[in-house]
Amino acid sequence: MTQTIPPFYDKNMTCDICTHSFTTKKMRSRFIRVDQVENDFYKTYKDPLLNPLLYEAAVCPECGYSFTDSFLPVKKEELKEAFQNQVSSSWKKRDFGGERDYETALTIMKLTLLSAKVTSQPYGLMGSICLRIAWLHRYQEKSSEEARFLDQAAVQYEKSFLEGDFRDIAMSELALLFILGECYRRTGNKEKARKYFSKVIEHKDKHLEPNLVERTREQWYETKAN
Numbered sequence: 001m002t003q004t005i006p007p008f009y010d011k012n013m014t015c016d017i018c019t020h021s022f023t024t025k026k027m028r029s030r031f032i033r034v035d036q037v038e039n040d041f042y043k044t045y046k047d048p049l050l051n052p053l054l055y056e057a058a059v060c061p062e063c064g065y066s067f068t069d070s071f072l073p074v075k076k077e078e079l080k081e082a083f084q085n086q087v088s089s090s091w092k093k094r095d096f097g098g099e100r101d102y103e104t105a106l107t108i109m110k111l112t113l114l115s116a117k118v119t120s121q122p123y124g125l126m127g128s129i130c131l132r133i134a135w136l137h138r139y140q141e142k143s144s145e146e147a148r149f150l151d152q153a154a155v156q157y158e159k160s161f162l163e164g165d166f167r168d169i170a171m172s173e174l175a176l177l178f179i180l181g182e183c184y185r186r187t188g189n190k191e192k193a194r195k196y197f198s199k200v201i202e203h204k205d206k207h208l209e210p211n212l213v214e215r216t217r218e219q220w221y222e223t224k225a226n
């Protein structure tokens with residue numbers, strides 16, 4: 001007798017802010033069927049509801065703290081207190097541990113951005129959350145909202161480049177510069193797109209990520225041609 005394996009499983013989590021334990025759904029990797037990948041790493045899936053992006057963030061049902069695997073641990077008491085005062089105090093207990101649709105995932109990702117801001121996570125991490133919010137709008141074909149969050153992603157990634165905090169979230173400088181150029185290309189800021197694509201092409205570490213550099217060249221030409 002064979003048992004059908006469901007696409008999701010419950011993962012145990014512990015909240016950094018209030019230490020509450022809860023479960024959140026994650027996708028089993030064998031169910032991930034990528035259809036297409038775009039240049040900013042946005043992916044479409046054969047079954048849109050089997051999209052791991054919908055399950056990237058966990059939400060503590062007790063205090064509202066919403067986080068991904070890339071979040072740095074919150075150690076400072078003052079940051080925990082800031083979150084409790086600014087977010088938890090008005091949080092209505094809600095469990096996001098079930099299956100999710102795109103609207104729910106968007107609500108959660110916006111809460112994740114707020115959680116990252118209040119707990120002073122690296123700018124590079126905030127950029128990647130803004131990029132994910134932009135993707136969730138792209139799935140829903142809301143282009144003006146998508147552009148608004150691509151803009152915000154670029155602002156955060158730019159701060160990350162200046163501060164160097166992308167290293168804290170294991171992101172390479174080349175990957176950061178590429179995605180920065182790509183956010184600007186997509187929002188129509190060709191000048192800044194070319195500036196950051198050039199930094200990739202001329203980077204001292206370019207031999208380490210030849211595929212990324214090649215892709216950057218293609219995008220650089222595209223911003224020149226159009």
Ligand SMILES: [Zn+2]
Pocket residue numbers: 015016017018019020060061062063064065
């Ligand atoms: Zn909590």
